[in-house]
Amino acid sequence: xxxxxxxxxxxxxxxxxxxxxxxxxxxxxxxxxxxxxxxxxxxxxxxxxxxxxxxxxxxxxxxxxxxxxxxxxxxxxxxxxxxxxxxxxxxxxxxxxxxxxxxxxxxxxxxxxxxxxxxxxxxxxxxxxxxxxxxxxxxxxxxxxxxxxxxxxxxxxxxxxxxxxxxxxxxxxxxxxxxxxxxxxxxxxxxxxxxxxxxxxxxxxxxxxxxxxxxxxxxxxxxxxxxxxxxxxxxxxxxxxxxxxxxxxxxxxxxxxxxxxxxxxxxxxxxxxxxxxxxxxxxxxxxxxxxxxxxxxxxxxxxxxxxxxxxxxxxxxxxxxxxxxxxxxxxxxxxxxxxxxxxxxxxxxxxxxxxxxxxxxxxxxxxxxxxxxxxxxxxxxxxxxxxxxxxxxxxxxxxxxxxxxxxxxxxxxxxxxxxxxxxxxxxxxxxxxxxxxxxxxxxxxxxxxxxxxxxxxxxxxxxxxxxxxxxxxxx
Numbered sequence: 001x002x003x004x005x006x007x008x009x010x011x012x013x014x015x016x017x018x019x020x021x022x023x024x025x026x027x028x029x030x031x032x033x034x035x036x037x038x039x040x041x042x043x044x045x046x047x048x049x050x051x052x053x054x055x056x057x058x059x060x061x062x063x064x065x066x067x068x069x070x071x072x073x074x075x076x077x078x079x080x081x082x083x084x085x086x087x088x089x090x091x092x093x094x095x096x097x098x099x100x101x102x103x104x105x106x107x108x109x110x111x112x113x114x115x116x117x118x119x120x121x122x123x124x125x126x127x128x129x130x131x132x133x134x135x136x137x138x139x140x141x142x143x144x145x146x147x148x149x150x151x152x153x154x155x156x157x158x159x160x161x162x163x164x165x166x167x168x169x170x171x172x173x174x175x176x177x178x179x180x181x182x183x184x185x186x187x188x189x190x191x192x193x194x195x196x197x198x199x200x201x202x203x204x205x206x207x208x209x210x211x212x213x214x215x216x217x218x219x220x221x222x223x224x225x226x227x228x229x230x231x232x233x234x235x236x237x238x239x240x241x242x243x244x245x246x247x248x249x250x251x252x253x254x255x256x257x258x259x260x261x262x263x264x265x266x267x268x269x270x271x272x273x274x275x276x277x278x279x280x281x282x283x284x285x286x287x288x289x290x291x292x293x294x295x296x297x298x299x300x301x302x303x304x305x306x307x308x309x310x311x312x313x314x315x316x317x318x319x320x321x322x323x324x325x326x327x328x329x330x331x332x333x334x335x336x337x338x339x340x341x342x343x344x345x346x347x348x349x350x351x352x353x354x355x356x357x358x359x360x361x362x363x364x365x366x367x368x369x370x371x372x373x374x375x376x377x378x379x380x381x382x383x384x385x386x387x388x389x390x391x392x393x394x395x396x397x398x399x400x401x402x403x404x405x406x407x408x409x410x411x412x413x414x415x416x417x418x419x420x421x422x423x424x425x426x427x428x429x430x431x432x433x434x435x436x437x438x439x440x441x442x443x444x445x446x447x448x449x450x451x452x453x454x455x456x457x458x459x460x461x462x463x464x465x466x467x468x469x470x471x472x473x474x475x
Contacts, residue, residue, distance in 0.1 A: 015315075024316065030265040031284070036210070042262070058244060067235060074235070110310055112289070134361070189267035212426055272293075382456065386463070
């Protein structure tokens with residue numbers, strides 16, 4: 001079966017940016033920022049995206065383009081190792097988990113977009129959200145969103161994913177800019193900006209580890225790099241593209257739209273809602289809905305806002321669904337339409353559990369997926385640096401320009417040592433906090449060091465068993 005590729009560089013970048021911004025920036029980013037001290041979280045989030053996210057994104061791109069395969073096929077074809085192939089399998093599992101709760105949120109957004117015309121949520125936003133967020137109706141809207149996502153992915157890379165994101169992404173940016181300008185004129189916008197952008201060193205010092213873990217998880221969540229999306233998208237990229245340039249552009253766009261989303265949300269939360277930390281995952285549907293209920297033209301403004309969020313949700317869902325679809329197409333030679341229909345049925349079941357159970361939804365959305373994304377990117381980095389090694393450098397340099405070429409050696413050694421160690425440290429800090437253990441930084445550092453030794457040993461043994469990396473795998 002002939003494998004598709006992107007029709008243009010712009011199509012690839014817009015699709016990747018769409019995957020990155022999606023619900024991660026418009027739904028989850030304001031909620032996580034509010035729960036982690038506002039500006040303290042924002043600072044660590046920005047640093048993590050730029051310092052760790054871009055090199056990690058580049059590692060995923062290298063694996064994807066080098067193999068021309070989905071995450072499972074990439075590790076299988078490049079290393080032949082069961083351990084690393086299992087890492088690809090983890091990506092597929094993570095994508096199913098993401099789809100299972102993301103599609104529930106997508107259903108909420110679709111419902112709110114439609115209900116904006118009647119103002120159904122205006123009278124009592126908190127009560128309304130509590131009533132509609134789980135149950136049969138939530139499941140019905142979830143299925144509608146999954147069906148729309150499946151139709152786009154089933155149409156293919158060029159006619160489905162690329163064509164759709166080329167239209168949606170400019171629309172999202174234009175509408176967000178307009179909403180940010182409008183939000184700036186609201187009565188307590190200045191307080192929202194202060195919470196969001198004013199640096200709070202005391203809060204950061206007191207809560208550094210918890211904020212760091214949340215910021216790292218959010219950075220990987222928005223950039224879509226720990227779950228295999230960017231491996232999959234890069235597998236459709238031609239050799240003449242500069243992977244370092246594309247990774248930098250995608251990260252900058254992601255940051256810009258994330259910050260822009262905060263400039264819309266926080267002025268409204270301070271002007272019309274009980275406060276920035278109210279609502280958790282439902283903050284967007286309670287606090288922001290309260291704003292539209294109290295504004296002239298609130299129905300129109302609500303419809304525009306939730307249209308933006310719905311388009312962003314679709315771009316994320318499209319990219320996540322492409323991971324298991326490409327796995328079935330590449331590894332089992334299934335028709336794309338058949339693979340898409342089968343996955344629709346599977347996620348209807350797994351997602352249905354999230355649509356009916358708040359406890360399962362919260363577990364997936366707030367903790368489990370973050371941890372899996374951190375583990376995934378840690379593996380990508382170690383694999384790229386230690387197993388691909390010189391082959392990773394070759395792939396990095398393919399199509400690269402004069403500015404990025406001198407950075408290749410520092411990039412390789414950074415993703416082989418410092419950055420995965422940082423991710424493992426945040427992973428252990430998050431896990432211990434989740435289970436209620438009080439562990440000092442020294443013990444966390446020891447656990448991180450021991451895990452790094454084990455991972456590097458596995459990588460070196462893989463190289464000794466398989467020999468130098470072969471040339472590119474091409475159909």
